[in-house]
Amino acid sequence: MTELLAEKTAAPMDPHLSVDESDNIDDMYLTFAVAGEDYGVTIGVVTEIVGMQRIMLVPDVPHFIKGVINLRGKVIPLMDVRLRFGIPEKEYDERTVVIVLDLGEAPIGLIVDAVSEVLEIPAENIDQASSFRSSDRQSVVRGLGRIGERVAILLDERVLVSDVDVAIPETLKA
Amino acid sequence: MTREVEVAAETSSGAALMRVSSGKISRLMDLLGELSLSVSETVNSPDLSGLELTSFDAAVHRLTMLVREVQDAATELRLVSVDEVFRRLRRMIREMERETGKQIELVVEGSDTLVDKLVSDRLYDPLLHVLRNSADHGLEPPDEREATGKSRRGRITLSASQVGSEVRIVVADDGRGLNRDKILKKARERGFFGPEEEPDPSALWKVIFEPGFSTADSVSTLSGRGVGMDVLNTTMNDLRGRIIVDSAAGEGTRVALHIPVSLAFLDCIILRQGQRLFAVPVEDIREIVKPQAAGSLRIAAENGSEVMLLRESYVPVCRLERFYRDTGAEMRPLSEMVAIVFSTDSGLIAVPVDEVLDRQQVVMKPLLGALSGIRASWGCALLGTGEVAVVLDCERLAPGGER
Incomplete structure (x- = not known):
């Protein structure tokens, strides 16, 4: 059994956490780190953030699905975002967290190196990803969000959780 | 025995029944699932290892028994009789008689059998298709029946019974039975069996439930389009059920659906x-x-x-x-x-x-x-x-x- 007994930091996240009433939830992104890059998913699809827990292995799933966890009676498959992007795996540590998304059909958990913060990124600060899109692949990048000096790679969650082959554009890896 | 009590309560005061939304019951079931998980988590806690826990163990035993009983009671909340579905099907028989010009006697048995509401909600369509198949392909026209020494009136038996934790619903007719040669020929054409293969009857009869498989020469409004069986297959899959077909030439066909009583x-x-x-x-x-x-x-x-x-x-x-x-x-x-x-x-x-x-x-x-x-x-x-x-x-x- 893959014993991954990190601290169970089950802290259900309130999507309105530190969000002002006047803020538009559509512009809010949860940012997290994977292999030194900042990524973001729209806060509307995030249901909670939990600590790493013991993963149960299941058959017949893509290689980037590490297994399932039992989260208070819900069976949630976990995707290792590194493996999803073709980045070498890294041993889980105390900063490793699971971001649980609900995109309507079924919940899924993203294993990421660490969560950063919730940021408001208005649409005008997001550069569309069309320039990174190659013809044979659907891009998992929705756009690049500029927050002052920083840039967060905003992901298309539906492409992310689908089976389609994705790759992070070389230009971003550099 | 408990059922008699229920019935008595129903008749003694009309208010003994309560309508509860299925969402609330689902919520209860979910919570019970979590409760039982949480109980085992507590009982199996590593903090307890090595401790002398005589009275604790006795208390755990009682608690576990209680949780099991509550689970059973909650499961029962969702059980309803198949009667309503059977009644709707009975009404359809009249229509089938009109459309086929056959005379059909429907015998219903065990309509007080209980199933999960989720199961009962999904039984009507698949059973309707099995019944239609019997009425359309199984039963012969009155003259043909008379010629083979049968009564002019065809008989379809619709029955339900509980065997262990399974409910078995059977549709049996006294018609001509499945045509082995015709089905085998068609099954070979579709590539289910090799040209020389002689499958067992049970394996052969199963193919009539394959998507798109229909041996009816002409497509009637009742059946023969092979669509109905897909509904049956999908539903049985969702309900974790099995389909068992048995047939004897000239004597009839029997389709049994074996479904778990509770899905929870x-x-x-x-x-x-x-x-x-x-x-x-x-x-x-x-x-x-x-x-x-x-x-x-x-x-x-x-x-x-x-x-x-x-x-x-x-x-x-x-x-x-x-x-x-x-x-x-x-x-x-x-x-x-x-x-x-x-x-x-x-x-x-x-x-x-x-x-x-x-x-x-x-x-x-x-x-x-x-x-x-x-x-x-x-x-x-x-x-x-x-x-x-x-x-x-x-x-x-x-x-x-x-x-």
């Missing part, structure tokens, strides 16, 4: 194979044996498939690590493993595992999203320990069952 909790044996946990419904297991080294054979000519001697005969072995293409797993000799023997429609199969862990009531969750590709499985089982196991469907593990 499942009585399972928990197995470990490599690093994975599996669960199998207790009633699917024929026996659990320790394979003998002398009785195990590996057939190189058959792609390395294995067979195992079970008393007098050889049983095909289905290794989970092979079936699920677990490349990391080492193939241990059968004699070091425990074999679970299942009785499937295509005969016995033996599934070797590393360890048989436990028997427990599990809560089952459907396979959604990233998990929908898991083959030969009914769903994921939440175990009392908080672990998750894959519930196996032995029919689909069997050779050819994966079609």
Whole structure:
């Protein structure tokens, strides 16, 4: 059994956490780190953030699905975002967290190196990803969000959780 | 006995029945699932290891019994009789008589049999199609019946009964029976069987439920479009049910649907194979044996498939690590493993595992999203320990069952 007994930091996240009433939830992104890059998913699809827990292995799933966890009676498959992007795996540590998304059909958990913060990124600060899109692949990048000096790679969650082959554009890896 | 009490309560005061939304009951079931998980988590807490816990153990025993009883009581809340579905079907018989010009006598038995509301809500369409098939293809026209010495009036029996934790719903007619030659010819055309293959009746009859399979020469408004059977298949899959067809030429056809009474909790044996946990419904297991080294054979000519001697005969072995293409797993000799023997429609199969862990009531969750590709499985089982196991469907593990 893959014993991954990190601290169970089950802290259900309130999507309105530190969000002002006047803020538009559509512009809010949860940012997290994977292999030194900042990524973001729209806060509307995030249901909670939990600590790493013991993963149960299941058959017949893509290689980037590490297994399932039992989260208070819900069976949630976990995707290792590194493996999803073709980045070498890294041993889980105390900063490793699971971001649980609900995109309507079924919940899924993203294993990421660490969560950063919730940021408001208005649409005008997001550069569309069309320039990174190659013809044979659907891009998992929705756009690049500029927050002052920083840039967060905003992901298309539906492409992310689908089976389609994705790759992070070389230009971003550099 | 409890049913009599209920009926008495119903008649003594009209207010004895309450309408409760199914959403509330689902919520209760979910909470109960969590409660039982949480109880086992507490009881199995590593903090307790090594402590002398005499009165604690007694209290745990009572608590566990109570949780089980509450689970049973909650499961019962969702049970309804099949009567309503049967009544709706009875009304359809009149229409079928009009459309086919046949005379049909419908005999209904066991309409007070109880099933999960979720099951009962989904029974009507598939049963309607089975009935239509009987009325349209099974029963002969009155003159033909008379010529073969039968009564002019065809008879269809619709019955329900509970056997163990299964409800069996049977539609039987006294018509002409299935036409073996016609079905076999069609099945061969579709490539279900080789041109020389002579399948067992039970294997052959099963093909009439394959999507798009219809032998009706003309498509009537009633049936023959092969669409109805898809509904039947899909529903039975969702309900973890099985379809069993039996037929004798000239005597009629019998279609039985075997469905678990409740979909909420499942009585399972928990197995470990490599690093994975599996669960199998207790009633699917024929026996659990320790394979003998002398009785195990590996057939190189058959792609390395294995067979195992079970008393007098050889049983095909289905290794989970092979079936699920677990490349990391080492193939241990059968004699070091425990074999679970299942009785499937295509005969016995033996599934070797590393360890048989436990028997427990599990809560089952459907396979959604990233998990929908898991083959030969009914769903994921939440175990009392908080672990998750894959519930196996032995029919689909069997050779050819994966079609």
